[in-house]
Amino acid sequence: MSVYIGVFLEGVSLFQVGLLDRLTRIVPKGLDTHVFANSGSEVVENAIKMARAHTKKTNIISFDVSLLKYQEKI
Numbered sequence: 926m927s928v929y930i931g932v933f934l935e936g937v938s939l940f941q942v943g944l945l946d947r948l949t950r951i952v953p954k955g956l957d958t959h960v961f962a963n964s965g966s967e968v969v970e971n972a973i974k975m976a977r978a979h980t981k982k983t984n985i986i987s988f989d990v991s992l993l994k995y996q997e998k999i
Contacts, residue, residue, distance in 0.1 A: 937961075 945959050962968045
């Protein structure tokens with residue numbers, strides 16, 4: 926059974942539920958929590974929160990130069 930987490934004010938749409946049902950059939954067992962996000966920033970924030978919760982560690986490593994900055998210099 927999948928856990929659906931909605932980040933939209935109105936909750937989870939029927940389209941999202943259908944998409945998640947299809948995804949749960951093809952991803953490995955144990956990947957049963959899914960998060961929809963509005964932007965890449967929200968995805969990264971949720972990934973950091975999930976990693977902290979899983980590892981019980983509070984520190985993270987970050988880089989000052991992003992791929993986008995690197996591409997702009999080329």
